[in-house]
Amino acid sequence: MNAPPDDLVRAVEATLFAATEPLTAAAISAHLGGAVVEPALAALAEHYAGRGIELVVRGERWHFQTAPDLAHLLRRDREEVRRLSRAATEVLAIVAYHEPVSRAEIESIRGVQTARGTLDVLLEAGWVRAVGRREVPGRPVIYATTPAFLSHFGLQSRRDLPGIDELRAAGLLDPVDVALLAALETGPDGTATGNTQENALD
Incomplete structure (x- = not known):
């Protein structure tokens, strides 16, 4: 100006x-x-x-x-942020690519039970929040990411989330990242979703 x-x-x-x-x-x-x-x-x-x-x-x-x-x-005077555990990282990826998602759906995608403390860490960090309840028997709580999540990772919106090809090209995936691959390629019902980013954001 x-x-x-x-x-x-x-x-x-x-x-x-x-x-x-x-x-x-x-x-x-x-x-x-x-x-x-x-x-x-x-x-x-x-x-x-x-x-x-x-x-x-x-x-x-x-x-x-x-x-x-x-x-x-x-950053000199800021408290060093503790790195997320492998489980918390996987849960965060699942929530980001599939939101809104319930704990049961997260566990279905990961193939293992999710400890209560894992979600608590993400809630306390302000990256994940409860956004309502699924209208199914039991009405489970469903979770989604927050503006703080977008800000921390430098994203304008969830449409800026990288796809699998980008993650592979950046060297961020290796043969043992089965859970993360499942989060990106498989829906909560266990079926393949194809292009996860487009499906999750439509």
């Missing part, structure tokens, strides 16, 4: 700066009396591109974040 920003752009910038959590365009608009804020958001995103902080959208929610290449400068 070469010219001074107009009042709406400044108001949107101030709203996002003061927000305690990412905001949708609709929420920003409501805060600003119903103003059309999409052009202002686009202008701000362009203005902050390449700077020390950037304006990004994750799961249709906007927020400022540290530029990825500078994030290491701010």
Whole structure:
């Protein structure tokens, strides 16, 4: 933005700066009396591109974040996040590619029982949340990923999740990753889903 920003752009910038959590365009608009804020958001995103902080959208929610290449400068005083266990990683992958999904469906895909603490870790991390109950006998709780999951992994939406070919090309799959392959290629009923990413996101 070469010219001074107009009042709406400044108001949107101030709203996002003061927000305690990412905001949708609709929420920003409501805060600003119903103003059309999409052009202002686009202008701000362009203005902050390449700077020390950037304006990004994750799961249709906007927020400022540290530029990825500078994030290491701010990690000195942060508590080191414990790495997820193999089981938690598998469960997270299943939820991401098949959401909404119940515990029984997760266990069907993994082929093993899921310890209660495994889901608790993902819930406490804020990457998975309960989104309702399946309308079947017993009405089991169903789980889905959160905007925090998208933000942590740098995804704008679940459509940005990599497919199996991309994971293989990146060397992230090996012959023993049976559970992860099952999560990507098999539905909760045990049937093949073909292109998992398209099926899961349609």
